[in-house]
Amino acid sequence: xxLTPYYHQENAVIRISALQAxxxxxxxxxxxxxxxxxxxxxxxxPGDLLFSLAxxxxxxxxxxxxxFSSMVSADMGLIFPDTKSDVIVITNEAGKAVLEIVRSGxxxxxxxxxxxxxxxxxxxSGQNFPSLLMPLMKEHQVMFNPARPLVMYxxxxxHFDDLVNLDTDKEMQLKLESTEMQVDGKRANNxxxxxLFSDQQKIGSGVKKLIxxxxxxxxxxxxxxxxxxxxxxxxxF
Numbered sequence: 503x504x505l506t507p508y509y510h511q512e513n514a515v516i517r518i519s520a521l522q523a524x525x526x527x528x529x530x531x532x533x534x535x536x537x538x539x540x541x542x543x544x545x546x547x548p549g550d551l552l553f554s555l556a557x558x559x560x561x562x563x564x565x566x567x568x569x570f571s572s573m574v575s576a577d578m579g580l581i582f583p584d585t586k587s588d589v590i591v592i593t594n595e596a597g598k599a600v601l602e603i604v605r606s607g608x609x610x611x612x613x614x615x616x617x618x619x620x621x622x623x624x625x626x627s628g629q630n631f632p633s634l635l636m637p638l639m640k641e642h643q644v645m646f647n648p649a650r651p652l653v654m655y656x657x658x659x660x661h662f663d664d665l666v667n668l669d670t671d672k673e674m675q676l677k678l679e680s681t682e683m684q685v686d687g688k689r690a691n692n693x694x695x696x697x698l699f700s701d702q703q704k705i706g707s708g709v710k711k712l713i714x715x716x717x718x719x720x721x722x723x724x725x726x727x728x729x730x731x732x733x734x735x736x737x738x739f
Contacts, residue, residue: 564607
């Protein structure tokens with residue numbers, strides 16, 4: 503199973519170590535955001551891993567929305583409730599919500615289809631920086647602070663046009679359609695819109711929302727130096 507190396511389960515409690523989370527980010531997502539480094543003081547588990555676990559436990563519904571409400575630290579106990587509800591709240595052991603899922607429509611629990619969706623989405627999601635955010639920051643002449651980058655995963659959603667009749671044996675592809683940045687003072691909402699394909703036919707669409715905080719005036723050299731160092735870390739992994 504794709505996710506087996508990246509979490510461990512104790513009865514009804516899921517735990518993710520810093521090493522498991524960091525390796526998932528780097529190996530599966532090509533995501534080298536420093537916040538996922540085990541020794542980072544602000545370390546948090548990648549939202550893409552929580553998303554992937556949710557699909558693993560609940561399957562893929564025709565429409566799904568994932569909203570992240572708080573960061574998950576290393577080895578935090580997580581409860582993925584056994585429920586058939588259309589609204590699912592993932593909490594820590596203290597009952598604090600970390601992820602809310604709203605779903606509707608048919609549900610598909612075919613393991614190969616779920617794994618294909620996970621692989622396609624997290625590979626796309628890991629392109630946040632520098633590929634997708636750099637052009638947006640340059641266009642709007644803003645950037646995050648390279649000394650303290652704050653790029654937060656806010657939410658994602660997707661919808662399949664006809665999940666019931668979809669041939670899930672065919673290979674799935676995910677393609678970026680458009681990007682948008684909305685600047686509001688020191689923060690910016692960023693929308694990454696994508697389309698899902700199967701056998702070259704459109705089967706659905708979705709959007710990922712990121713928040714970039716601590717904005718400052720765009721400095722081409724500073725952000726380019728940061729991006730070069732980021733890419734060097736990715737290439738040397």
